Amino acid sequence: MKSNIFKLYVIKVSKWLMLTVPIVFLFYRENGLGTRDLFLLKAAYSFAVVLMEIPSGYFGDIWGRKVSLVIGSIMGAVGFGLYSVSAGFWGFLACEMILGVGQSFISGSDSALLYDTLEEQGLGSSYLREEGRLVSIGNYAEAIAAPIGVGLAALSLRTPFYFQAVVAFSAVPASLLLYEPQRRRIINKGNFAQIFQIIRYALTQNTGLKWRIIYSSVIGTATLTMAWLIQPYFVHLSVPLALYGLFLPALNLTTGIVSSHAWKVEAWLGRDRTVLLIAFFIGSGYLCLSGFTTLWAVGFLYLFYMVRGVATPVLRNYINESTPSEIRATVLSIRSLIIRLSFVIIGPFLGWFADGTGMPATLLAGGMVFLAGGLWTGLQLRKEPEGNAIEPFLPDEGALPPTR
Numbered sequence: 001m002k003s004n005i006f007k008l009y010v011i012k013v014s015k016w017l018m019l020t021v022p023i024v025f026l027f028y029r030e031n032g033l034g035t036r037d038l039f040l041l042k043a044a045y046s047f048a049v050v051l052m053e054i055p056s057g058y059f060g061d062i063w064g065r066k067v068s069l070v071i072g073s074i075m076g077a078v079g080f081g082l083y084s085v086s087a088g089f090w091g092f093l094a095c096e097m098i099l100g101v102g103q104s105f106i107s108g109s110d111s112a113l114l115y116d117t118l119e120e121q122g123l124g125s126s127y128l129r130e131e132g133r134l135v136s137i138g139n140y141a142e143a144i145a146a147p148i149g150v151g152l153a154a155l156s157l158r159t160p161f162y163f164q165a166v167v168a169f170s171a172v173p174a175s176l177l178l179y180e181p182q183r184r185r186i187i188n189k190g191n192f193a194q195i196f197q198i199i200r201y202a203l204t205q206n207t208g209l210k211w212r213i214i215y216s217s218v219i220g221t222a223t224l225t226m227a228w229l230i231q232p233y234f235v236h237l238s239v240p241l242a243l244y245g246l247f248l249p250a251l252n253l254t255t256g257i258v259s260s261h262a263w264k265v266e267a268w269l270g271r272d273r274t275v276l277l278i279a280f281f282i283g284s285g286y287l288c289l290s291g292f293t294t295l296w297a298v299g300f301l302y303l304f305y306m307v308r309g310v311a312t313p314v315l316r317n318y319i320n321e322s323t324p325s326e327i328r329a330t331v332l333s334i335r336s337l338i339i340r341l342s343f344v345i346i347g348p349f350l351g352w353f354a355d356g357t358g359m360p361a362t363l364l365a366g367g368m369v370f371l372a373g374g375l376w377t378g379l380q381l382r383k384e385p386e387g388n389a390i391e392p393f394l395p396d397e398g399a400l401p402p403t404r
Contacts, residue, residue, distance in 0.1 A: 004117045004181075005130065007174045008110060009137050011069065014171035015076065015106065016138035019149035019160040020083075022244050025231040027157040028092075035232050037089060039351025041096050042228050046340035046347070048100025053107065053340065057333025058195050060109035065116075065329055066178040068109040073171035075102025080168045084161040108332035115320050115328060116181040127320060128263040132313040139256030139309070143249035150245035198330045202323075208384040209322045209331070215275065215377040216315035217338035222282045222370040223308045224343055225350065229363070230301065236359040237295055247298060251305045258309030266314045272382045274314060279378040281307040283371025290363035 020027070028038055060068035079099035086095055114134065115127050152160045203210050230251075234244065258265075266274050285304035289297060316332070323331045346366075354362040 002121070004113065004178055007178050008114055008134060010174035011073065011106070011110065011171045012134055012138045013141040014073070014167055014169075014174070015103075017141040017145045017167050019145050019152060019164045019167065020080075021142070022146045022149045022231075022248050023153040023157055023160060023241075025235070026153070026241070027161075030157050031087060031089075031092075033089060033092075035355050036348070036351040038232070039228065039347040041089070041092055043344045043347045044093055045096040045100040045103075046343045048097040049104045049107070049340040050337055050344060052101050052104035053333045053337035054195055054199070054330060056101075056104040057108040057330040058198070059105070060112065060329035061327055064180050065109040065113040066175065066180050068105045068329070069113070069175040069178060070172070072102045072105030072107075072109075073168075073175045075099070075105065077165060077169040077172060078102075080161065080165040084158065084165050104333070104336075107336045108329040111316055111320065111332055112325075112328040113178065113181065116325055119325065120181045128266070128313055128317040131316055132259045132262045135259040135262075135309070135312050136256040139252040139259060143252035143256065146248035146252070147245035150241065153241075195330070198327050199334060201327070202331050202334050206322065209319065211377065211381040211384055212315070212318045212322060213331070213335045213338065215279075215374070215381045216319060216335055217342065218370065218373045218377050219278060219282055219311050219315060220335070220339040221342040221346065222286075222366075222374065223311070224339060225346060225366060225370075226286070226304060228347065229350070229354075229359075229366075232354055233289065233359050233363070237293065237297070239295065239298075247301075251301060254302050255305045255309040255312075258306050259313055262310045262313045265310050271318075274310070275378040275381055276375065278307055278311045278314075279371070279374030282311070283367050283374050286363045286367025286370060290360045290367060293360065 025035075025038055028034075028041075033041075056068060056072075075098055079095050079102055082098065083092070083095040086092055111131065114130060118127050118130060148163075149160045152163060201209075202213060230248070231244075234247070239247065269277065281303065285300055285307070288300040288303075292300070319332060319335060320328065346369075350362050350366060353365065
């Protein structure tokens with residue numbers, strides 16, 4: 001059971017060692033696409049995640065998180081394998097849809113399996129620390145990937161995609177070797193009506209969990225949107241390609257270092273101040289970037305990514321500590337669905353807005369939306385009591401006792 005954590009590290013690395021991310025916008029431009037197309041493709045990816053996010057989370061809760069992770073790992077390898085030989089918008093669109101469905105099977109199940117693995121060993125209180133380390137590993141992998149991807153792009157902008165397919169495949173054997181922890185299981189496998197019961201429980205019945213999900217979704221949408229605005233922002237600043245291999249890994253190293261200490265930051269500040277400061281600095285990051293067009297403005301991105309390093313593990317922990325184990329993957333998938341659905345709506349609009357009015361106005365608009373949304377939902381979350389008391393999920397059909 002202890003080996004699960006190492007295998008989850010491998011899966012995380014396979015998903016975050018993204019050799020293609022530093023050059024994907026340039027790759028699209030080489031194939032005749034623009035900023036709008038970038039956001040349309042990434043919105044299509046998010047749409048695929050939206051379609052499958054909750055069903056795949058429910059699948060993980062019913063049939064096992066390991067099975068879900070195996071399916072997601074295989075689809076990730078297939079998606080990048082096809083990407084490496086595809087060309088044009090429609091070919092890329094098909095690849096993004098495959099990758100999106102694959103990601104939906106991993107999203108939620110990985111954190112749920114980690115939490116229940118620790119619970120079985122009597123180490124549930126160390127989840128935030130382990131989640132922070134897992135996020136750090138992912139960001140370190142992304143940092144390493146940036147200079148490697150830029151270096152491979154010197155051969156051709158397609159070369160990083162060949163290597164990415166190999167990296168994605170590494171998750172397959174790791175997921176096959178996972179062990180399923182003991183936990184309560186929902187009765188009546190395949191009863192999809194229970195999906196709606198879980199959604200109702202998470203977003204209406206358990207108010208503490210509801211505001212944890214909504215607040216986390218606002219912050220998650222803001223960080224996801226920024227991740228895809230960085231390269232157009234670099235083009236706006238006329239950053240040389242060689243500096244992509246320096247700036248991007250440094251951003252991810254910043255997040256990785258901070259994530260490994262996020263539990264200390266949260267313990268020092270307390271929940272209420274942590275929640276409001278995350279919302280303030282995430283929204284303000286957009287506003288600061290919108291006001292400057294010189295290279296030194298990249299420094300604001302580092303502040304943004306420091307806050308992101310705290311937000312990711314802390315907000316996942318807030319959700320996990322209020323969620324019954326038998327529906328954990330589904331609840332985490334609800335959060336991811338809201339983030340992806342929000343990006344489907346916001347992303348293409350910002351891409352169109354950027355092509356028409358430029359990056360400063362786009363960042364200003366995004367900053368106003370995310371600052372207001374983050375602070376308001378953060379204030380609602382502050383009204384909820386702290387602690388990890390879990391309101392029981394009582395489905396119509398009951399639940400099975402702990403089982404493998």
